[in-house]
Amino acid sequence: MRMTTPIADTFLLLAAAIWGAGFVAQVLGAEHVGPFGFTGLRFTIGTVLLLPLLFIVPWPKENAQEVRRITWRGGLIAGVVMTAGALFQQAGLGHTTASNGAFITSLYVVFVPLLGLFIGTALRWNVWLGVAIAAIGLALLGITREFEFNRGDPLVLVSAMIWGVQVIIVGKYSTRVEAIRFSMIQLGVTGLVSLVFAAFLGQLHCESILLAKWAILLGAAFPVAIAFTLQVLAQKSAPPAHAALIMSLESVFGMACGIMFLSERPETQQYIGAALMLTGVVVSQMVRRERSRELQR
Numbered sequence: 637m638r639m640t641t642p643i644a645d646t647f648l649l650l651a652a653a654i655w656g657a658g659f660v661a662q663v664l665g666a667e668h669v670g671p672f673g674f675t676g677l678r679f680t681i682g683t684v685l686l687l688p689l690l691f692i693v694p695w696p697k698e699n700a701q702e703v704r705r706i707t708w709r710g711g712l713i714a715g716v717v718m719t720a721g722a723l724f725q726q727a728g729l730g731h732t733t734a735s736n737g738a739f740i741t742s743l744y745v746v747f748v749p750l751l752g753l754f755i756g757t758a759l760r761w762n763v764w765l766g767v768a769i770a771a772i773g774l775a776l777l778g779i780t781r782e783f784e785f786n787r788g789d790p791l792v793l794v795s796a797m798i799w800g801v802q803v804i805i806v807g808k809y810s811t812r813v814e815a816i817r818f819s820m821i822q823l824g825v826t827g828l829v830s831l832v833f834a835a836f837l838g839q840l841h842c843e844s845i846l847l848a849k850w851a852i853l854l855g856a857a858f859p860v861a862i863a864f865t866l867q868v869l870a871q872k873s874a875p876p877a878h879a880a881l882i883m884s885l886e887s888v889f890g891m892a893c894g895i896m897f898l899s900e901r902p903e904t905q906q907y908i909g910a911a912l913m914l915t916g917v918v919v920s921q922m923v924r925r926e927r928s929r930e931l932q933r
Contacts, residue, residue: 640873647870648882651863656889658859659738662729665851671726672830673839677852679722680827682860686820693816703814710809711818715825717805721798722826723833724791731788738890739777740792745884746771747800749877755804762919763877770881770916776909777887800880803867807876810868819865881917888913 665674696703729737749767809818834840845852871879888910891902 644870644873645882647866648874648879649885651866651870652883652886653889654858654863654866655883656738656886656891657893658855658863659729659886659890660893661851661855661859662726663737665848665855666726666730668844668848669852670834670837670839671723671730672834672837673845674848674852674855675722675726676827676830676832676834676840677845678827678855679823679860680831681852681856682864683820683824683827685857685861686816686823686865689816690820693814695814695817703812706809707813707818708821710805710813711821712825714802714805714809714818715822715829717798717802718822719826719829721795721802723795723830724798725795728788728791728793728795732792737788737792738887739774739779740789741796741799742774742884742887743771743793743796744800744803745774745880747797748803748880751797751800751804752877763881766881766916766919767877768916769919770884770913773909773912773914773916774884774887776905776912777891803871803880803883804876806868806871807874807879810871813868815868815872816865819868823860823864885913885917 662674665678669677725737725741728740745767749763831840867879867883874882891906891910895902
């Protein structure tokens with residue numbers, strides 16, 4: 637059963653808020669544990685945290701065999717892509733700032749519609765306009781006088797392109813899968829593959845893990861277990877480009893968390909950038925809402 641658009645948008649907005657706050661945990665974790673170790677631990681723990689839901693959420697009875705097959709296939713594909721995105725992002729965050737990381741990662745709002753063109757996804761003018769407005773907002777939000785190019789930024793940019801692919805894959809499969817298990821499979825693949833690499837590279841030291849334990853646990857529970865599951869559930873009703881627009885607001889939430897918890901003082905242009913990003917999301921919804929009203933008449 638598909639959820640209503642307002643509920644789907646709320647789930648995506650909540651995921652964006654969690655991811656925005658989660659950048660702090662990722663940067664803190666990178667100070668003690670290598671990218672493969674940190675990614676492997678938080679994604680594996682996040683998968684384990686979802687296990688109790690298997691006893692609560694059953695497989696759909698209708699077309700059960702087909703749903704199982706697509707869930708496993710889609711989950712494995714999404715897991716491979718997510719592994720690449722998470723590792724590039726974490727490797728980059730070890731050599732850049734949280735604000736740079738949040739800003740550059742949110743550029744997937746631009747990559748999703750561009751990548752969608754290669755698979756024949758047609759977008760309405762208002763979505764393109766919303767993406768353009770949001771991209772300008774992102775630039776104002778992230779490129780300030782204090783902005784410095786760090787050697788980790790190119791790696792985060794690569795991860796942003798990969799996250800764009802992940803959003804499209806989730807959009808392709810989400811309407812035909814069991815969402816909780818799909819989420820667990822993609823998270824589990826990311827965790828296990830990353831742990832294998834971490835073991836070979838010697839990034840699993842008990843002392844380092846203990847120093848980063850809170851960052852790992854917070855990164856596992858909220859950005860991984862909760863936010864990625866909300867994304868899969870929401871994209872049953874929200875197209876990839878629209879979902880990317882809302883999820884890109886993680887930069888805005890990241891700025892808000894900096895104000896509340898780190899006593900940061902954004903410049904005027906950053907407030908304007910945040911406002912433009914919100915405007916881009918609203919513009920992307922306009923045609924759909926107008927059409928809904930016409931249908932109701």
